[in-house]
Amino acid sequence: MSRASTKLDSKKVNSELFTLTYGALVAQLLKDYENVEDVNKQLERMGYNMGIRLIEDFLARTGSGRCYDFRDTAEKIQTGFKIFLGITPTITNWSAAGDEFSLCFEANPLTEFVELPDHCLNLKYCNILIGILRGACEMVQMEIACWFVQDQLKNDSTNELRVKFIKRLEDAIPAGED
Amino acid sequence: MTIHNLYIFSKNGTLLYYAEWNRLNKSGITKEEEAKLMYGMLFSIKSFVNKISPLDPKEGFLYYKTSKYTLHYFETPSGLKFVLNTDNASQNARELLQQLYRDVYLEYVVKNPLCQLNEPIQSELFKLKVDELFKKSPLFLSRAI
Numbered sequence: 001m002s003r004a005s006t007k008l009d010s011k012k013v014n015s016e017l018f019t020l021t022y023g024a025l026v027a028q029l030l031k032d033y034e035n036v037e038d039v040n041k042q043l044e045r046m047g048y049n050m051g052i053r054l055i056e057d058f059l060a061r062t063g064s065g066r067c068y069d070f071r072d073t074a075e076k077i078q079t080g081f082k083i084f085l086g087i088t089p090t091i092t093n094w095s096a097a098g099d100e101f102s103l104c105f106e107a108n109p110l111t112e113f114v115e116l117p118d119h120c121l122n123l124k125y126c127n128i129l130i131g132i133l134r135g136a137c138e139m140v141q142m143e144i145a146c147w148f149v150q151d152q153l154k155n156d157s158t159n160e161l162r163v164k165f166i167k168r169l170e171d172a173i174p175a176g177e178d
Numbered sequence: 179m180t181i182h183n184l185y186i187f188s189k190n191g192t193l194l195y196y197a198e199w200n201r202l203n204k205s206g207i208t209k210e211e212e213a214k215l216m217y218g219m220l221f222s223i224k225s226f227v228n229k230i231s232p233l234d235p236k237e238g239f240l241y242y243k244t245s246k247y248t249l250h251y252f253e254t255p256s257g258l259k260f261v262l263n264t265d266n267a268s269q270n271a272r273e274l275l276q277q278l279y280r281d282v283y284l285e286y287v288v289k290n291p292l293c294q295l296n297e298p299i300q301s302e303l304f305k306l307k308v309d310e311l312f313k314k315s316p317l318f319l320s321r322a323i
Contacts (some may be wrong), residue, residue, distance in 0.1 A: 008299065055256055059255055
């Protein structure tokens, strides 16, 4: 796709800047809430708010239409990771019913230079991703749940993000004339 | 070729934005009522088209034409609806609407954290950019109708 001005082209920034900014955010939240569970919740909420806007960016950039099935969704989420984080996760471990899959990735730009201290072992450092996925899917009429099953920060060999389809949300009908 | 007017509706039918350029005939009702009427009609057409289509309706409703004007309809998977009225000679209005979504709505509404996504758009910058985009489009050549 050609664009008239280069000004609107997606701005490429060094991922280290992003990593460190995110680190600063998590550190600040830990200071503010002093409770790891609250930080997890807050990260998820912030992610959700990002997701509902990020989906528009994704749709406008890729020009993609509605998904035909959940496999199609999985591939689009993979594309999303490529666009916004520069990594391509592999899609694996489909459930028999085809309503659950895993995204596995080795390199995670969010967790570079990060080690969890002992008192934060319950911290879901990347919870923002979960919020983003949930918010983005909700805007395209899909309710999903997702969670990390494997996390390199918790000494697993890889990162595994599990995504589960819950239900289709129905279109709103216009308000009646009262 | 002429562009008459533009409506942008949110997922749940709120009129986010309305602009008009060459509109000779006024509806005689308030803008709010007109928007409701318009949204109701679009909603009906959409479900009509999807139900009545003898083949799998991939894209659904795209446009309709009367003897005087054409209404172009573009809906994103996230439920945003862009509606543009032009005269019958205008081509590629769909591309223009996609451009509006990608280069104006995305840049000046979605990326502006002060713009709430489900409320009418107040941003002056957005208004300016919409006007700019439409006035430089080849469809805009306004001439006496």
